[in-house]
Amino acid sequence: MLKLTPAERSALRSEAHGLNPVVIIGDAGLTPAVMKEIDASLDAHGLIKVRVFGDDRDARVGMYETICEELGAAPIQHIGKLLVLYRPKKEVQKERSEKRGKGLREVTIIKGSPSGTKRPTVQKVILKGNERVTAGGNIKRAKKRQTSSKKSALDRT
Structure with a gap:
């Protein structure tokens, strides 16, 4: 006890x-x-x-x-x-999720100044599993969201 x-x-x-x-x-x-x-x-x-x-x-x-x-x-x-x-919580290692690369991850985005004479801006961002960083430093979804076939059929009418 x-x-x-x-x-x-x-x-x-x-x-x-x-x-x-x-x-x-x-x-x-x-x-x-x-x-x-x-x-x-x-x-x-x-x-x-x-x-x-x-x-x-x-x-x-x-x-x-x-x-x-x-x-x-x-x-x-x-x-x-x-x-x-x-009872104190047990610390559990989640190695399985790190191997696959899914879940949240931290990414550092460095953007140069438009004129090129000032310091670049450094920004740390947390990305979800389906997001990526473009060459311009913007965050985009890797896959398009699924849309309902019923909803798209209603939009066409």
């Missing part, structure tokens, strides 16, 4: 205030599927809320402790049927 200082716990409580529950525990209780979903949510978000249906307070406290011990999470807050959990 992860240990936090009271100041860290207070900061995480205030951050969790605006969150909605991402996992709901029903009548079946803590099944392996629910634990797997909580684990995946903690990896993705770090700080999550879990809603527990059931009126037995002792059972909710038991679930809260079980989740924290098995998943290595820190208990932040338990108010009524809401449980707030924290």
Whole structure:
């Protein structure tokens, strides 16, 4: 189980205030599927809320402790049927997308001055996967957008 200082716990409580529950525990209780979903949510978000249906307070406290011990999470807050959990996010390398060259990429555009006597302008731009930079330094789409056959048929009439 992860240990936090009271100041860290207070900061995480205030951050969790605006969150909605991402996992709901029903009548079946803590099944392996629910634990797997909580684990995946903690990896993705770090700080999550879990809603527990059931009126037995002792059972909710038991679930809260079980989740924290098995998943290595820190208990932040338990108010009524809401449980707030924290575990630092895991850093995941996305090498696959870099190899293909898709997604966002940063490009530096250098444009010379019209007269040629002043300094060139340097501009860093983030391009989407379907955009390219022309020789003049303008950004254009690499492919034309697809148009609807129904829409083009209406335009012809």
